[in-house]
Amino acid sequence: MISMTAYEAMIKTSHHLIKGGDLNDAQKAKIVRYLLAEKGKRKYFGQRMEARAAYPIFFAPPYGKNKLQTVVPASPKTHIFADNAYEFEILRLLQLFSDDFAANGTYPELIDQIDLSRMFDMTAARLKQTCFGYQSCHYAECFEAGLSVLRFVSFAVPEDVNWLDKQLTMYNKHFADHKRHSGVQRYFWFILSQMPYEHAEPQILRQRDTIIEQLNRSFLNRDGGCEIPIYVMRNTLARLPEFEYIKNRQPFTDAKSGRLRFF
Numbered sequence: 001m002i003s004m005t006a007y008e009a010m011i012k013t014s015h016h017l018i019k020g021g022d023l024n025d026a027q028k029a030k031i032v033r034y035l036l037a038e039k040g041k042r043k044y045f046g047q048r049m050e051a052r053a054a055y056p057i058f059f060a061p062p063y064g065k066n067k068l069q070t071v072v073p074a075s076p077k078t079h080i081f082a083d084n085a086y087e088f089e090i091l092r093l094l095q096l097f098s099d100d101f102a103a104n105g106t107y108p109e110l111i112d113q114i115d116l117s118r119m120f121d122m123t124a125a126r127l128k129q130t131c132f133g134y135q136s137c138h139y140a141e142c143f144e145a146g147l148s149v150l151r152f153v154s155f156a157v158p159e160d161v162n163w164l165d166k167q168l169t170m171y172n173k174h175f176a177d178h179k180r181h182s183g184v185q186r187y188f189w190f191i192l193s194q195m196p197y198e199h200a201e202p203q204i205l206r207q208r209d210t211i212i213e214q215l216n217r218s219f220l221n222r223d224g225g226c227e228i229p230i231y232v233m234r235n236t237l238a239r240l241p242e243f244e245y246i247k248n249r250q251p252f253t254d255a256k257s258g259r260l261r262f263f
Contacts (some may be wrong), residue, residue, distance in 0.1 A: 110181030
């Protein structure tokens with residue numbers, strides 16, 4: 001693997017895993033080193049507690065005017081959404097790979113379990129001080145930022161059912177309030193594709209027909225930005241027993257329509 005930034009490592013790794021790719025422990029260790037190299041390089045956002053709480057503590061993208069794309073492209077309009085989504089994906093990969101290392105007895109020195117637990121605890125505490133993270137605020141930038149918090153809660157503290165339900169309710173009640181970028185809905189599906197099943201199932205059932213409709217639309221035969229959402233839709237739909245058979249399928253081109261298909 002060539003040298004890359006933490007953002008590049010996070011995006012490429014996440015996309016690889018979304019597509020169903022595998023990584024050995026040595027590859028995971030390289031990725032972890034890229035990610036940890038960016039720890040603590042925090043932006044400056046002023047002195048107010050609410051301002052500080054709104055932004056990442058441990059992993060913030062390099063300072064700049066441009067907002068980084070999320071794993072499932074959602075074109076963030078604000079740094080609150082983009083930066084939090086960035087930190088949460090890094091934390092999830094660290095957790096995922098740490099669990100793999102522990103299970104395999106490899107790279108015990110690479111990730112400090114106590115420090116990782118501290119990062120999760122402090123991030124949860126930070127988010128509970130924000131309107132978008134704990135008070136169901138859905139105005140302007142807070143809706144998308146709150147969606148990224150749902151992503152964090154679903155893998156970091158899924159046992160906090162009240163918090164999980166609060167964020168799910170916020171999405172379901174207010175998604176239709178305004179015209180949203182299509183990536184926002186697909187980002188929600190991405191969360192559902194990896195959320196604990198007992199919480200995800202009723203949401204996926206609500207979204208089932210919309211996902212199928214989008215999988216059958218012609219724009220899905222485009223390259224580039226549409227590729228990852230196709231896999232996200234496959235992974236989300238495949239969690240339902242009736243569509244489990246497409247779980248490991250790669251998209252194929254329909255001979256008649258030229259569209260990408262899974263079924």
